[in-house]
Amino acid sequence: MKKKKILIRIGSLRHGGAEKVLVTFLKNIPEKKYEIDLLLNLKSGKYLPEVPNWINIYHLHEGEMITTNKPWEIPVKVYRRSKEEILKIFPNLLYKYILKKKDYDVEIIANHTLLEEVLKSPVKESKKIVWVHSDLFNIPKYSKDKLNKFFKADQILAISDNIKNGFDNLACSKEEKDKIIKIYNPIDSNEILQKADDKKDLDFKFGQEKIFVAIGTVYPAKGFDRLINVHIKLLNEGLKHKICIVGDGYDFNNLNNFVKLHKLEDTIHMIGYRNNPYPYLKKSDFFILSSRYEGYPTVLFEALALKKPIIATDVSGVREMLQEGELGKIVENSEEGIYEGMKEFLSDIKVPDTYIQKLEKEDLPFTLENSVKKMMDVIDKN
Incomplete structure (x- = not known):
């Protein structure tokens, strides 16, 4: 059986909910079915050692996240941001020199903030999936126009009823509504x-x-x-x-x-x-x-x-x-x-x-097996 080739993008594997959920998912899917490349903006974070060794890890930067503006840190921040902007404008450079691949079947945005980068992928035939972990409808910077851009992806994974309902209300057609799928976070x-x-x-x-x-x-x-x-x-x-x-x-x-x-x-x-x-x-x-x-x-x-x-x-x-x-x-x-x-x-x-x-x-409904299976169904669907 030919393995499905998948690119997953996320900022880093620091101590956050989306990061934890992604690694839990990766630890519970079969190696025999998929060939996965994981691209990190920053190669750091507590969950990095937990990524299964059969998954290929690529990165744009190494080192720790910089959260302050100390004088000696500013050049590093400027360099990192500049590199990310250049690769966003010229995505072919990323796929040619860092990933060295252009044959992905599926590209997953595991953190919605990287939506624009993945939508600009030079791999036009790949399925684009965006995983939304935040209630964007209550975040002021996400205007209606910005939220509508999510429908440019082939699938929108909403992790709660609130998020799904928000996108349902925004959808302008049955085709857009069909892109929205609620999927509970896989938790072990x-x-x-x-x-x-x-x-x-x-x-x-x-x-x-x-x-x-x-x-x-x-x-x-x-x-x-x-x-x-x-x-x-x-x-x-x-x-x-x-x-x-x-x-x-x-x-x-x-x-x-x-x-x-x-x-x-x-x-x-x-x-x-x-x-x-x-x-x-x-x-x-x-x-x-x-x-x-x-x-x-x-x-x-x-x-x-x-x-x-x-x-x-x-x-x-x-x-x-x-x-x-x-x-x-x-x-x-x-x-x-x-x-x-x-x-x-x-x-x-x-x-x-x-x-x-x-x-x-109480028996809790949020089971690891159900969430992982539903995620795999989304990936496998042609």
Whole structure:
């Protein structure tokens, strides 16, 4: 059987949801069916070692991601950006000198931000698939004209009902509607349960106070600033608890400095990036998602797999995953909403206990096997 040749593009394999999902997919598809080239803008990230060795990895740059503007870093940033722009304008150079191939059957954009690059591919006959992991309809920079460009791809993979409905409403024809497919992110729950028991990296002391854990890249979309403001308000009302934020990002230093300025080091713990965050999730009392917007928050599935009581703002994917509030508390997407949810969990232990009882009985619909099979069906369809 002739193997299908696939090119997959993504920025890097850093610690993000889309990156995790992609690597999980790659680890669970058969080598005998596909020949895969993975092209990274930046060859870095925690998931890089997990890519199966039969997959060919190409890259535009090496080194770490640069998130600051220190004088000695600016030339590197300018060089990287210039190279990417040149290859976007002249894609033939990329396929001739870096990939050295022009015979792909399928080209997948695993991060929607690279849509334009793949649509300009010189391989005109390849199937173009864009995988949308964010609720673009709530991000101001994505105008209607910009969103319509997604229909230039042959297939749009939407990871939640919210995202699918957004594109359905935008579609102008049956042909465009037929391009949209909802596909749950492939998540390996067995891997999550196994890693949660590995405590060698757990450098946080869990005391008597109830602990809310939040996990994610530290930048404004995740709403960790709102979480900290609510934490202060609840402490002032005498509701003792702690916050554990696991993650790193360009907002980390700003939030960490705020914590120190307000002398909150004893109650807010900025853990930073952890290769394995699951032990923190397992040991904490509650999980909280304070996001301003999401696509389909993978971390919610991880909390569900570990049977944690959940508070989540009403962003894309949450109602779907929490079954309209049956499996976790959905709150208004605001600081006030986060406050009301946390206060209820701290004031009445019966509330989070009820969610635990439901989770113990529930079979979750987000199975690894179903998601991988559906993705392969999309790739294999002529």
